[in-house]
Amino acid sequence: MKSSTDGNAASAPPQPAGKAGDLKLRVLSALVMAPVVLAAVWAGGWVLRALLVAAALLAVAEWVNLVPSTRRSAALLSSGAGVVASLVTLIALGAGAAVGVAALFILVVALAGGGRDRTLLGIGVFYVSLGLIGLDWLRDRPDDGLALFLYAMLAVWATDIGAYAAGRSIGGPKLAPRISPKKTWAGLIGGMVSAGLAGWAVAEVAGAAQPLLALLVAAMSAVVAQAGDLFESAVKRRYDIKDSGHLIPGHGGILDRIDGLLVAAPVLALFHATIGTAVSWW
Structure with missing residues (x-):
């Protein structure tokens, strides 16, 4: 359930016409999928x-x-x-x-x-x-399940968007060149900032007890999501495969879209059930 931009392209050079067309296809696919996903989350x-x-x-x-x-x-x-x-x-x-x-x-x-x-x-x-x-x-979760789910999902989406934007505009040293050559440290920081702001916004709207702590947790969730992304990238590189599948036009496979969320969601759930409960963050 990633956003229409991917942290794997975080430091890519300006796109030629073909790649610009691919980006448009990715955006259109996301616009079609997003209402379905959000409706199911709401239900x-x-x-x-x-x-x-x-x-x-x-x-x-x-x-x-x-x-x-x-x-x-x-x-x-x-x-x-x-x-x-x-x-x-x-x-x-x-x-x-x-x-x-x-x-x-x-x-x-x-x-x-x-x-x-x-x-x-x-x-x-x-x-x-x-x-x-x-x-x-x-x-x-009986009282705050919708808000927590949206918090996790939007933080990961924001991570991808922030990493893409910061990586393209700043560039700089590579994050893990042997695994994903296009990822940069600037992209990771941009993803953390974007995720933190998204998490803070959801926490404010939901009336969370400690929105600033929610900002920090979301920023750390961005690191966890990037780790999940790198894990899948390492497996794909091992077998010299670009995408996990071709299900989603312009995006690749479903695993390519949710790799970060698959790791970030259980880590957030564990935090909420343990430390989060102790500090009454939400």
């Missing part, structure tokens, strides 16, 4: 869960296509089962048990799929399921 409940499960199933399918295996069909089926089992466990037994089930499916998928990189293959279902657990847990 919550099983409407949102249906969207989250659909996105998670597509994401693990892309992961299985990305990481080689000797039994691809078995890897697909076990990965899908892991996603569904994680959500069912979350609803029935809570987040702790759901994380345990997601971790168990690392082994299940690795054994089912086989191959030289079977452990990495199994990690994919944990990576995606953990994001699903975090997002559903945030939205399911």
Whole structure:
């Protein structure tokens, strides 16, 4: 659920006509998707869960296509089962048990799929399921679930936009040149600033107890989201693949769009359930 701009292009040179056209396609795709996503987030409940499960199933399918295996069909089926089992466990037994089930499916998928990189293959279902657990847990908070979900999602969107803008306008030293050559430190800082402001705005509108703390948490969420982005980029670079898929015109695959959110959401959920509760930040 990333925004229409991508931190991977943070320090790219001025775009030629072809790339400008691609940017327009990405913006149009985002404009089509955004109302659907926001409507489901607003509705919550099983409407949102249906969207989250659909996105998670597509994401693990892309992961299985990305990481080689000797039994691809078995890897697909076990990965899908892991996603569904994680959500069912979350609803029935809570987040702790759901994380345990997601971790168990690392082994299940690795054994089912086989191959030289079977452990990495199994990690994919944990990576995606953990994001699903975090997002559903945030939205399911009885009093402030909608605000917390929007806080997480908009902070990640703002991270991508801020990183893109700062990287293009400032440039400078590369963040992780061996993994994602176009990312810069300026882009990361720009993403943190943008995410902090977005988080602060949501906190103010929601009437959070400590909006300034919400600003700091959102800024740190930008770092976590960039880490998720770099993780997927490292896997794609390992197999010399540009995009995880071609589902979304101008954007690539669903995994390319939600890689940062998959990591940022569970980290935010953990913070809210522990330190956040202790300091009454929201």
